[in-house]
Structure formats: C-alpha cells, structure tokens
Amino acid sequence: MATMLSRWGAILIVVLAINTGGCGKSGRPVLVPAIGEVMFKGEPLTAGSIIFFPDKSVDYQNDRPSSLLQVNGSFIMKTYPFGDGVSPGKYKVCLNPPLANAIKLPQYGDPKKTPWEIEIPETGDKNIILEAQ
Known part of the structure; x- marks a missing residue:
C-alpha cells in the first residue's frame, strides 16, 4: 500500500511539474530571431549597440532587447536573461545615444524621436536592414 501511494505521489509531482513548466507561465517570453545590419552612408555602423523599445502590444515588457554592433x-x-x-x-x-551623437543623428538615440520602427513577425526576421540617414 505504501509503495502504491509513493508511486502516485511521484506521478502527481511529475504532472504538476509539466503543467507549471510550459505555456509561458514560467515568465519566460516566446523569443524569435531578430537579425540584421545597420548602415550609415552605405557603410556598416559599428562601435555601439542597438536597442529595441517594445510597443505596448508586445507581450514581454520586462526588458529592452539589445545587441552590440x-x-x-x-x-x-x-x-x-x-x-x-x-x-x-x-x-x-x-x-545607443553616444553612437547616435557621434554620427550627428541624435534622434536615432531617442525612442520618442527615432524614425526606425519595426514589426517582428511570429516567425522572426533574419534580414533586417536599418539605414541611418
């Protein structure tokens, strides 16, 4: 009898772990690829970073995705993380503002003034091209 109860207890623990671990309930956002390049005057822009500021429609609001160029x-x-x-x-x-200022386009460092807007589809986007003008 005790063996049967411990077996059912183990099964219950596994079922609870499965039900609480998936479906986004863990706080982990669904992530899709966002890959591309940044250009300035036809040349690659380097020595800085790029930051995505989420619209209110984006499910995950706890971080601003970013990347070094x-x-x-x-x-x-x-x-x-x-x-x-x-x-x-x-x-x-x-x-990042120091890079935007260095290329004399400070509006690209301010989320309220930047001309860049992007929509990342459910499948992601691996061909993003951003041209600073």
Missing part, C-alpha cells in the same frame, strides 16, 4: 554592422538581438531573440511585435529601434 559587430565590425560588419551586423547584430543578433538578445533578450536578457533569456538569450537570442525578441518577442514578436512592434518596436521603436534606437542606437
């Missing part, structure tokens, strides 16, 4: 201007957005990707939805996109 690589030497070829490329980026792979990350959502801290969960890893590569962003939640699907609309974003204002900014450069």
Whole structure:
C-alpha cells in the first residue's frame, strides 16, 4: 500500500511539474530571431549597440532587447536573461545615444524621436536592414 501511494505521489509531482513548466507561465517570453545590419552612408555602423523599445502590444515588457554592433554592422538581438531573440511585435529601434551623437543623428538615440520602427513577425526576421540617414 505504501509503495502504491509513493508511486502516485511521484506521478502527481511529475504532472504538476509539466503543467507549471510550459505555456509561458514560467515568465519566460516566446523569443524569435531578430537579425540584421545597420548602415550609415552605405557603410556598416559599428562601435555601439542597438536597442529595441517594445510597443505596448508586445507581450514581454520586462526588458529592452539589445545587441552590440559587430565590425560588419551586423547584430543578433538578445533578450536578457533569456538569450537570442525578441518577442514578436512592434518596436521603436534606437542606437545607443553616444553612437547616435557621434554620427550627428541624435534622434536615432531617442525612442520618442527615432524614425526606425519595426514589426517582428511570429516567425522572426533574419534580414533586417536599418539605414541611418
């Protein structure tokens, strides 16, 4: 009898772990790829970072996904602490303010003034091209 109860107890623990672990209830956002490059005057923009500011429609609001710009201007957005990707939805996109100021386009460093807006679909986007003008 005691063995049967401990077996049922083990099954109950497994069922509870499965039911509370998935479906976004853990607080972990659904992330999809957001990969691209930033250009300025036809050349890759480097020595800075890019930040996505989520619109109110984006499910996950606890972080601003970001990425360092690589030497070829490329980026792979990350959502801290969960890893590569962003939640699907609309974003204002900014450069970090020191980089925006260095290229004399400070509006690109301000989420209220940046001309860059992007919508990341449920499948992600691996071909984002942003041109600072």
